[in-house]
Amino acid sequence: MLLAVVWQVFSRYIFNIPSTLTDELASFSLIWLGLFGSAYATGKKLHLSIDLIPDKILAKSPLFFNGIINLLICFFAFSIMAIGGSRLCWLTYVLDQKSAALQVPLYLVYSSVPINGFIIMYYTLDTILSSTKLKKKQDDFN
Structure with missing residues (x-):
């Protein structure tokens, strides 16, 4: 992605001929990089969360609220990313859509959505x- 963007800038400002191939390649790379980055952050438990519930309420039952948050994330990943992304891939495959400059089948580009959803x-x-196993161990210890 870095090389594609550097070449795009170089060809645009030095040769005054912008490269359309590198523009599309950088866009597709950004899609894949962003989605795999979100999956990686989820795996490291570094995903974005917004604290709307006061800390006093969370302190009473943090396992319950974290479970609800994780179930909502899982529901989103399944319903929107996995199912919706799979349908998007299937539709672009059936319609045989290709990218404008690179002529890459778009279902290959969009396949990052269901892959990262899973x-x-x-x-x-x-x-x-x-977390439930840890809670069970703590309850057994007490």
Whole structure:
């Protein structure tokens, strides 16, 4: 992606001939990089969260609220990313849509959505299971 963007800038300002291939390649790379980055952040438990519930309420039952948040993330990843992304890939495959400059089948570009949806689902389900196992161990210890 970096090389494509550097070449795009170089060809545009030095040769005064912008490269359309590198523009499209950088866009597709950004899509894949962004989605795999979000899956990676989910796996490292670094995903973005907004604290709308006061800390006093969260302190009473953090496992419950974290479970709800993780279930909502899993539901989103399954319904929107996995199912919706798969339908998008299938539709672009059936219609045989290709990108304008590179002539790459668009279902290959869009396939990052369901792939990362399944990865995010895996990480959130793993987080839910590991936190319930940890809670069970703590209850057994007490």
